[in-house]
Amino acid sequence: MKKKIIGIIICMLFLVSGTVLATSTLNNPPYAPSSPHPEDGALDIGVKTHLSWLGGDPDPADHAMYDIYFGNTTNPNLIATDLTVPNYYPGVLQHTTQYFWKIIAKDMNGGVTSGPEWTFTTNNCSCDPPGEPSGPTRVRNQWRYNYTTQLMNQSQNPNGFFYNFSWGDGNHTGWIEPFNHTERVRAQYAWEEPGVYQVQAQARFMNGPGKDSGWTTTGWSESLLVEVSTTNPENQAPNAPVITGTSKGNIGVVYDYTFSAVDPNGDDLYYIVSWGCCGIETHTYGPYTSGEQAIINHTWSEKGTFTITAKAKDVYDVEGPEGTLTVTMPKTLPGGNDFMQQLRNRFRDMLGICQGGANLTELTGVMTYDGANFYIELVELHFGPTWYISSAMSAVDYDGDTQLELIIDELLGLVDTTVTVEGHYQSENWMSVFTINGEIYREPGQPIWAAKHEWRWRYGHGNGGEQ
Numbered sequence: 001m002k003k004k005i006i007g008i009i010i011c012m013l014f015l016v017s018g019t020v021l022a023t024s025t026l027n028n029p030p031y032a033p034s035s036p037h038p039e040d041g042a043l044d045i046g047v048k049t050h051l052s053w054l055g056g057d058p059d060p061a062d063h064a065m066y067d068i069y070f071g072n073t074t075n076p077n078l079i080a081t082d083l084t085v086p087n088y089y090p091g092v093l094q095h096t097t098q099y100f101w102k103i104i105a106k107d108m109n110g111g112v113t114s115g116p117e118w119t120f121t122t123n124n125c126s127c128d129p130p131g132e133p134s135g136p137t138r139v140r141n142q143w144r145y146n147y148t149t150q151l152m153n154q155s156q157n158p159n160g161f162f163y164n165f166s167w168g169d170g171n172h173t174g175w176i177e178p179f180n181h182t183e184r185v186r187a188q189y190a191w192e193e194p195g196v197y198q199v200q201a202q203a204r205f206m207n208g209p210g211k212d213s214g215w216t217t218t219g220w221s222e223s224l225l226v227e228v229s230t231t232n233p234e235n236q237a238p239n240a241p242v243i244t245g246t247s248k249g250n251i252g253v254v255y256d257y258t259f260s261a262v263d264p265n266g267d268d269l270y271y272i273v274s275w276g277c278c279g280i281e282t283h284t285y286g287p288y289t290s291g292e293q294a295i296i297n298h299t300w301s302e303k304g305t306f307t308i309t310a311k312a313k314d315v316y317d318v319e320g321p322e323g324t325l326t327v328t329m330p331k332t333l334p335g336g337n338d339f340m341q342q343l344r345n346r347f348r349d350m351l352g353i354c355q356g357g358a359n360l361t362e363l364t365g366v367m368t369y370d371g372a373n374f375y376i377e378l379v380e381l382h383f384g385p386t387w388y389i390s391s392a393m394s395a396v397d398y399d400g401d402t403q404l405e406l407i408i409d410e411l412l413g414l415v416d417t418t419v420t421v422e423g424h425y426q427s428e429n430w431m432s433v434f435t436i437n438g439e440i441y442r443e444p445g446q447p448i449w450a451a452k453h454e455w456r457w458r459y460g461h462g463n464g465g466e467q
Helices: 002-025 339-351 407-412 451-459
Strands: 034-037 042-045 051-054 065-071 078-083 098-106 112-114 118-122 138-140 145-149 161-166 176-179 185-189 195-206 215-217 224-229 242-245 248-250 254-260 269-274 282-288 294-299 304-314 319-331 361-369 374-376 379-382 418-427 430-436
Touching: 042 215, 051 195, 145 161, 161 185, 176 185, 242 319, 254 304, 269 294, 282 294, 361 407, 379 418
Parallel strands: 042 118, 138 224, 248 319, 379 430
Antiparallel strands: 034 051, 065 078, 065 098, 098 112, 098 118, 145 185, 161 176, 161 195, 195 215, 195 224, 242 254, 254 294, 269 282, 269 304, 304 319, 361 374, 361 418, 374 379, 418 430
C-alpha cells in the first residue's frame, strides 16, 4: 500500500513539473507588422520621409526587433537588422520613384512574423518634412491630449501650409487648414486601446498662387512614441527654470531673457512667467522640449527693481518650483538726456572738444547699432556728425575686411563684435570716441574735419600736414 501511494505521488510530481515546463517554454511570436507609414499604395510622398509601422509582441516579458527590406524593386533587399523601434529613416530618396518595403519581426525567443510587402511612390519635391511632433509621451486611453508641430526650413507661401497628423493606429486628422510658415499647428487626440503608438506629421502647400496650381506634399516627420495605458501615468514635476539675461538696463529697450528647465520624464514644458511689474500678471509661453532654451523678450516701461519669476509646467499641468532673476531698470532709453544736454553733447562732439584734457576712458563690449546710433551696452557712442561719417573715407581698416571704406561702413563692420574704444563721456551715457581697438580715430581737442586730422584721415598716419 505504501509503495502504491509513493508511486502515485511521484507520477503527480512528474505531471506537475511537465506542465510547468511546457508553460514556461511556450512562446508567442511577435505581432504581424501593420499600419505602415507611408500607407500602402500612397502617392506623392516626400523624398525625405520616415518609415514606421505598428509592431510589438504579445508576451509581456518579450521584446520585438525588426529587420527591414527596402528598395525600388519588388522583393527588396535587406538594408537594416535588429531595429529596436518600429521606425526607420532610409535617407533622401529619388524623385518620382516607386519603392517597396517589408518588415520581419523577431522576438528574443526565436519567434518570427513576416509582414506583407508595401509600396509607395515619391513626388518631385525636396522640401523638408515638419519637425517631430511635441506632446505627452505617457498617456491614458480615452483621454484627449495636445500635440504640435511646425515646418522646418520653409519659406512663406501665399496660400499657407496644411498639416496632417497620423496617430499610429490608422487614424489621421486630415488636412488642417492653412498656417503661415512660422506658426505651430496643434491637434488633439484620444487613443481607445492601450499600446505604443507613433505620432507623425506631414505638410502640403500649393505650388503657386492659383487654386489650380497643384499640391506638393512633404514626407512624414520623425515619430514621437506615445505609450498609452489604462491608468494615469506616473509623473514627476519639472525642475526650477534657470533664467539668464540683462540684470541692469534701460526702460523702453527690448531685452532677451533665456529660460531653461529639465523635466525628469522628458515631457515638453510651458513657462509661466511674471515679469515683476505691470500688475504682476503672468504669461504662459510654449511648448518647449525639456532642456530647450526658450528665448523670450520683454520691455520695461518704468524705472525700478523687478524680480522675474518663472515656473515650468509639463504637458500634464504639473508645475515645478520657481526660478527667479532680479533686474534693475535705473535709466531712461539710451540717448535720453534732456534736450539742452543733447545739444551740448552734439556741439562738443562736432568740434572734438574734450572734457578732462587728453585723459581718455576705455570701454570694452559688444558694439550694437539701432539704425541711428552705435552702442556698447548702454553707452551711446559718437564718432562725429552723421553727414561726415557717411561721406568721409576711412584711412584705417577698422573692421579687418582688408578694404578701406566709408567710416560708416567700417563701423557697421564692427557691429556684433567685441570692441574697445577710448573716449570722453560728455554725459552719463554719451561718449565721444577717439580710438577704436587701439587705432587713432580722431585727435582730442580738434574738430573732426580739422586739416591735420583730415590729412591723416585721407593719407594714413603721420605728423602735421607733411608727407
